[in-house]
Amino acid sequence: xxxxxxxxxxxxxACLLVLTWLLFSLLAFKTAENDLYAQKSEHARILLSxxxxxxxxxxxxxxxxxxxxxxxAHLYAVKLLExxxxxxxxxxxxxxxxxxxxxxxESDIYRPFTLPGKHTEExxxxxxxxxxxxxxxVIKNGDMLGRAGMTLSLVxxxxxxxxxxxxxxxxxxxxFILLLGLGAFILSRIVVNPVNRLLIATExxxxxxxxxxxAVRGVxxxxxxxxxxxxxxxxxxxxxHEVLLHVERIEQVNRDLxxxxxxxxxxxxxxxxxxxAAGTAxxxxxxxxxxxxxxxxxxxxxxxxxxQADYLQRIIDGCNRIDRIVRGLLEYxxxxxxxxxxxxxxVLLKVTLELLQNQGLLKxxxxxxxxxxxLPPVYLDPFQFQQVLINLIANADDAMPNxxxxxxxxxHGNLPSIQELEVIDSGTGIAAENLxxxxxxxxxxxxxxxxxxxxxxxxxxxxxxxxxxxxxxxxLGEGSCFSLRLPV
Numbered sequence: 037x038x039x040x041x042x043x044x045x046x047x048x049x050a051c052l053l054v055l056t057w058l059l060f061s062l063l064a065f066k067t068a069e070n071d072l073y074a075q076k077s078e079h080a081r082i083l084l085s086x087x088x089x090x091x092x093x094x095x096x097x098x099x100x101x102x103x104x105x106x107x108x109a110h111l112y113a114v115k116l117l118e119x120x121x122x123x124x125x126x127x128x129x130x131x132x133x134x135x136x137x138x139x140x141x142e143s144d145i146y147r148p149f150t151l152p153g154k155h156t157e158e159x160x161x162x163x164x165x166x167x168x169x170x171x172x173x174v175i176k177n178g179d180m181l182g183r184a185g186m187t188l189s190l191v192x193x194x195x196x197x198x199x200x201x202x203x204x205x206x207x208x209x210x211x212f213i214l215l216l217g218l219g220a221f222i223l224s225r226i227v228v229n230p231v232n233r234l235l236i237a238t239e240x241x242x243x244x245x246x247x248x249x250x251a252v253r254g255v256x257x258x259x260x261x262x263x264x265x266x267x268x269x270x271x272x273x274x275x276x277h278e279v280l281l282h283v284e285r286i287e288q289v290n291r292d293l294x295x296x297x298x299x300x301x302x303x304x305x306x307x308x309x310x311x312x313a314a315g316t317a318x319x320x321x322x323x324x325x326x327x328x329x330x331x332x333x334x335x336x337x338x339x340x341x342x343x344q345a346d347y348l349q350r351i352i353d354g355c356n357r358i359d360r361i362v363r364g365l366l367e368y369x370x371x372x373x374x375x376x377x378x379x380x381x382x383v384l385l386k387v388t389l390e391l392l393q394n395q396g397l398l399k400x401x402x403x404x405x406x407x408x409x410x411l412p413p414v415y416l417d418p419f420q421f422q423q424v425l426i427n428l429i430a431n432a433d434d435a436m437p438n439x440x441x442x443x444x445x446x447x448h449g450n451l452p453s454i455q456e457l458e459v460i461d462s463g464t465g466i467a468a469e470n471l472x473x474x475x476x477x478x479x480x481x482x483x484x485x486x487x488x489x490x491x492x493x494x495x496x497x498x499x500x501x502x503x504x505x506x507x508x509x510x511x512l513g514e515g516s517c518f519s520l521r522l523p524v
Contacts, residue, residue, distance in 0.1 A: 051218070051222075061204070062204070065200065065201065069197050072196070073190070076168055076188065076190065077168060077170070079188075080168055080170040080186055081170055081172075083116065083186060084170050084172050084186045085172065087112055087184060087186075088172055088174055090108040091103075091107075091109045091127075091174060091184075092107060092109075093176050093177065094176070094181070095130075095135065095176075095181040095182050096129070096135055097131065097133075097135070098129050098131065098133035098134070098135050099133075101135070102135050103135055103136035109127075110136070110138075113125050113138045116138075117138065117139070120189075120192065121188045121189045121191070121192060122139070122140075122186075122188060122189075123139055123140055123143045123147075123167065123189050124137065124138075124140065124143040124144070124145060124147060124186070124187040125148075125184070125185070125186050125187075126139075126145045126146070126148055126149070126184070127174070127182060127183075128149070128182050128184070128185075129181070130182055139187070143187060144187075147167070147169060147185075147187050148169050148170065148184075148185020148186055148187050149183065149185050150169070166190045166194055167187055167188065167189060167190060168187070168188045168189075168190055169187050170186045170187075170188075171183060171184065171185035172185075227258070230258045230262070231258070234258075234261065234262065237250045237269075238265075241269060241272065244276075246273035246276050249266050249269065250262050250265055250266055250269075320362060321362065324355055324358055324359060324362075327351070327355055328352060328356075328359075331352050331355065332352065334348050375417050376417055376502070377416075377418065378413045378415055379413060379414055379415070379416055379418050379421070380413055381413075381414055381446055381457065381522075382411060382446055384418055384421065384422060384425075385444060385446060385457070387422075388422050388425045388426060389403065389429070389444070391426075392426065392429055398433055398442065400436075400438075401433060401436055401439055401440055401441070401442050402440070402442070403441075403442045403444070404441060404443045404444070405443075405444045405446075406443065406444070406445045407446045407447075408448055411446065411447075411448065411455060412455065413524070414455055415502075415523075416502040416504075416522065417498075417502075420498045421498065421502070423494070423495070423498065424498050424499060424520070427491040427494070427495050428459045428495065429459065431491065431492070432459060432463065434463075435461050435463025435464050436461055436463040436464075440461060440463055440515075441461070441462045442459075442460070442461050442462075443459075443460040443461075444457070444459060444460075445457070445458040445460065449521055452524075453523055453524055454521050454523060454524065455521075455522050455524050456519060456520065456521050456522075457519070457520040457522070458517055459518045459520075460515065460517045460518075461515050462514075462515040463515050463516065464512070464513065464515075465511050465512040465513055465514050465516055466508070466510040466512070466516055467512055471508060471509075474508055475492050475493055475495075475496040475506070476493060477490055477493045478490065478493075479493075499520060502522060503522075503523045504521055504522040504523060505520075505521045506521075507519050507521075
């Protein structure tokens, strides 16, 4: 038989009630303290009343007279000096002047009259520095003749209170420790330890360790909770296995759908560009060649006419631009078959950079080349990849019309099978809304007539044909970074 949870809670509450009783005992101590001070105040009141009753029917008035030293009141006051707690007794006339005082030398003669309620018949006050102050009106035959005040020390009472408090606190602390230890042991055995084991098991379930079993000793309800937990753990383990299977299938389906979608988009773009390129090449190629041929013939005949020769040269330049656009369309729609071979990218990068610098590019641009050691070779078409490098470096140069810094970083990728090349410029950057369209055909951020929008599209097609990937990161005013990840 296991004890019920209710019984365990009641047992714990019983311990708490015992502690509550101790708190009430402290309240009782406070009440006793107040009673002790009240007794002292009453004692002071009686002493002061006795002194007032022994005063003569007519009090002297300052400065004409003082209370006589042979009066019963004086003899009574002298007797009060023998009391240990007596501090000061002072008598004021009707004008508030001192006509009699007796007490310890260090006490203040006006202290009994520093309390509130001066016009009441009799007041008492427990001062904060351990003194009890009483004052009373001197009334004879219905006339107020003056005021008497007395100060008593509370040092002995406070010492008694402190000793009693220390003793009570000692008993309380001892009882509290015993009850706390006993209560902690009982609660630990009955509730805390089983709950902690349940908590640890729950954390394992939260971290994904399903199928964990738990054995709990203790009250009946906790044992039933452990059994329910074990059943839940088993069910979660089964459901986890089923979910993993479903997730794996869904992920595979998503991968297939993503590949199919990308392939469909690529095929659609290629088909559109292919039709456009084929039609353009057919419709424009022949007449364009004729125009260019006749223009070159005229340029030879009109060499002595500079104005007409300049016009012909502009016609030839425009025809060449049309020819480059048509060729770019054809290259994008029907890229050349790649002649893959083993290539050292570090050497190819340096050769391409030297080629561009000899052609007059990168003037006013600081070029920084960083190449990690022990880079394995990659398998690609060096001529097509050089075309990609030329496009990226030329774009970086265009983005820095006033000069800047071009960084070429060749390094190991985040996987052993990947090599990464970064082309980083400090140019004008690219707006965030244009980043997703950079590799689309005919999209360009350059001024009209300065770009066809096919360079990056063709570069992306070339990199993908090698099994690699190209990506870009950029911020306006900070520059751009094109990353090429290629399989080794």
